[in-house]
Amino acid sequence: MVVPRTRNDYNYNYRMEKKDVEEVFRRNGLLAEYQQQAAVSVWPTVVDETIAYLTVATHVENKTLHVVVDAAAIAHELQAQADTLIRKINQECAQAAIRRLRFAVGEVRPRRSPVVQQVDSEAEARAEEIFQGLDSVALQRAFVRLAMAQQNRDASHLAAGARRCPRCGVMYSGKDSFCPGCRYDAVEGDNESN
Numbered sequence: 001m002v003v004p005r006t007r008n009d010y011n012y013n014y015r016m017e018k019k020d021v022e023e024v025f026r027r028n029g030l031l032a033e034y035q036q037q038a039a040v041s042v043w044p045t046v047v048d049e050t051i052a053y054l055t056v057a058t059h060v061e062n063k064t065l066h067v068v069v070d071a072a073a074i075a076h077e078l079q080a081q082a083d084t085l086i087r088k089i090n091q092e093c094a095q096a097a098i099r100r101l102r103f104a105v106g107e108v109r110p111r112r113s114p115v116v117q118q119v120d121s122e123a124e125a126r127a128e129e130i131f132q133g134l135d136s137v138a139l140q141r142a143f144v145r146l147a148m149a150q151q152n153r154d155a156s157h158l159a160a161g162a163r164r165c166p167r168c169g170v171m172y173s174g175k176d177s178f179c180p181g182c183r184y185d186a187v188e189g190d191n192e193s194n
Contacts, residue, residue: 035095036060042096043067046088051078056108064100065089068108075103119151127151 025034043057043065054070055078069075078085082101089098127147134140157171158164164171165179172179 035093036063036097038093039065039089039096039098042089042092046085046092047078054108060096060098063098064102065098066102066104068106069103070105070108072105075105078103119148119155123151124148 022031022034025031037060039060040057043055044052047055051074054074056068058066058068060066067078069078078101085101086098089096124144127144128140130147131140131143134143154164154171162171162173165182167178167182170179170181174180176183
């Protein structure tokens with residue numbers, strides 16, 4: 001990893017690679033813990049799609065992978081397959097060296113796929129127009145990217161059923177006329193009191 005010496009040497013598009021992240025953890029004495037926690041992210045790939053939907057690997061403690069399951073029957077079935085699952089996990093990320101699986105019955109929230117919406121090119125042109133007066137071209141591009149990301153986020157929230165508060169403009173979920181913040185801060189002249 002090359003460390004910039006001055007602000008002008010800094011590459012704003014720099015992304016840390018896995019080896020750089022591991023180097024930071026190694027220097028701070030956390031590499032072994034970081035490598036063990038990798039088993040959490042591998043869990044959905046070693047079980048089938050249905051089991052991955054009904055379980056969530058939460059953390060690794062003392063070489064034991066803790067998994068929350070939707071029902072006791074699933075925990076019992078997975079415990080019967082524990083040796084095979086441990087072998088698969090250790091093949092996927094050998095540095096984790098998992099020795100045990102611990103299952104706990106709990107609430108597993110299903111992971112919904114986000115609704116991704118893209119705003120039109122007119123929105124990008126408007127954002128570029130707003131920030132064109134900035135002296136730095138890099139700063140201008142950064143603000144345009146930020147504005148576009150926010151507009152895409154808002155469009156996705158609206159497509160998923162969220163609403164925009166008519167008073168403050170914040171996105172919120174619910175059937176009330178105003179967002180939770182505005183609902184409890186009534187203003188004279190509002191049409192409804194919630």
